[in-house]
Amino acid sequence: MASHNPPAGPPPMNAYSVPPGPAPNNPHDFAGAGEAADYYQGYVPPPPYMAPPAAGAKNEYTFEEKFVVNKPKYNDVWAGFLLILDILGFAAVSALSVRGYTSTRSTQGSGIYDDKSNDFGLSTNTIILFIFVLGMSFILAWGYFLAVRAFTKQFIYATAIVNILVGLGTAVYYFTRHYYSAAIVFFIFALFYIFCFLTWRSRIPFAVFMLQTVMDVARRFGHVFVVSFIGGIIALSFGAWFAVTFVAVYARYTPSVDNPACRDGGCSRARVIGLLVFVTFSGYWITEFIKNAMHMTVSGVYGSWYFCSRSPAGMPKRPTLGAFKRTMTYSFGSVSLGSLIVSLIQILKQAASIAQQENANEGNIVACVLFCILSCILSFVTWAVQYFNHYAYSLIALYGKAYIPAAKETWHMVKDRGFDALINDALVDPILTMGSVTIGYLSALLAYLYLQFTNPMYNRDGKFCVFTPVVLAFAFLVGLQMGNVILNPLKSGVSTLFVAMAWDPMVLKRDHGELYARMIQVYPRAQYALSGV
Helix, strand or coil: CCCCCCCCCCCCCCCCCCCCCCCCCCHHHHCCCCCHHHHHCCCCCCCCCCCCCCCCCCCCCEHHHHCCCCCCCCCCHHHHHHHHHHHHHHHHHHHHHHHHHHCCHHHHCCCCCCCCCCCCCCCHHHHHHHHHHHHHHHHHHHHHHHHHHHCHHHHHHHHHHHHHHHHHHHHHHHHHCCCHHHHHHHHHHHHHHHHHHHHHHHHHHHHHHHHHHHHHHHHHCCCHHHHHHHHHHHHHHHHHHHHHHHHHHHHHHCCCCCCHHHCCCCCCHHHHHHHHHHHHHHHHHHHHHHHHHHHHHHHHHHHHHHHHCCCCCCCCECHHHHHHHHHHCCCHHHHHHHHHHHHHHHHHHHHHHHHHHHHHHCCCHHHHHHHHHHHHHHHHHHHHHHHHHHHHHHHHHHHCCCHHHHHHHHHHHHHHCCHHHHHHHHCHHHHHHHHHHHHHHHHHHHHHHHHHHHCCHHHCCCCHHHHHHHHHHHHHHHHHHHHHHHHHHHHHHHHHHHHHHHHCHHHHHHHCHHHHHHHHHHCCCHHHHCCCC
């Protein structure tokens, strides 16, 4: 049962096997199969048997042969097609905007302090700022990843403490600079994480255990660290492209008598807002796709380890490459669809956050509070959808299902098996997200300090309230997304193991007995979810 390729002949029956034939619609169709009806609760297990290779023969099974997709097809094609159109649209907007930006270099300047007469919009100074933010966030995120690899237990505690200290320190600094809107936001974040840390302390040993398990598998199987590094480089490259495009839109289309790009018309505030919304949405969608494609690739590695590493046939060949191929072919549309849903919510949350800061700077307290409440609601919705997606993607990676059916099946299976309590108590995802938030804090702080020390033309003489919230919000976004992308393989390992255990908990007890014993030791409640009934 530890593998996913149907045998040439009928599989041997045992207490956990199901009869051959069509997939049952409910557990009662398993009549006569021993305890299988109660054990599987209506969820069809993977084929339970694969004959071991002949004596002396090498294991030649591939990922595709281990995790066979019956009647493979391209799922959610329309979403994949929309993503391709979005990338082409982003490239077109970028090309037109950058062309307009380069034609006005005399106004934009070529360095940090020579922005010349550009007092109407973002300039070369801002591009350099975003490059600094990208570089710092990449180094911090990759350093965090390596630290987790070397000091797993200590770093979970350190992450929470550093996040709280950085949040409070940043808020205090903003208060001293009289930037009260940002100070209040960061102070609220810090209080929230203090509450989380105090209530999570009893569950940290379970989080340490799960993270150590993920790191142990990553060291021995697949290419998890390589996926994280390559994904980080891709995200860094796209972030640089996004930064140049974002600034170029301002430079090309901001209406002003001082803007030489507007002499031939085509400039308006509505056009700037519309293009920035599109560029920002595309940035979210493409970054989410990169992150989720990494997640599905890594899911193939952990799924192979769970189901196959102790089986007679052993691990499949090149599971990382096999999972990546499936992600970029049959499941391309499914990844695009899940990423699209999250991106739509995130763009609304970003707009609410910017509106909140602008109204706070203008002294409109009522509107500021309303936008703050809206931002909190959207943050919760974003978390819920990402939580839902993360486990669905693991099932898609292993079984090639379409997005909606996989999401429904995963959710019901996790709830019916009682794994929702284990997932909520694991804490690995929120702990790693806390690390990404810390990188976002530092990115926003770097942006603020940069604006203060370089004092660009567009941020002087009362324009502080216009551009500073936008620059800080996007600097925070860049740092947060960079951390999420690089740390995503660790989250993927945990979510895949939970999905695999919910799908077939007996594999854990039979093939990974020492892991099962340690899990029960640090988290006794796990035995109820892993009982299989």
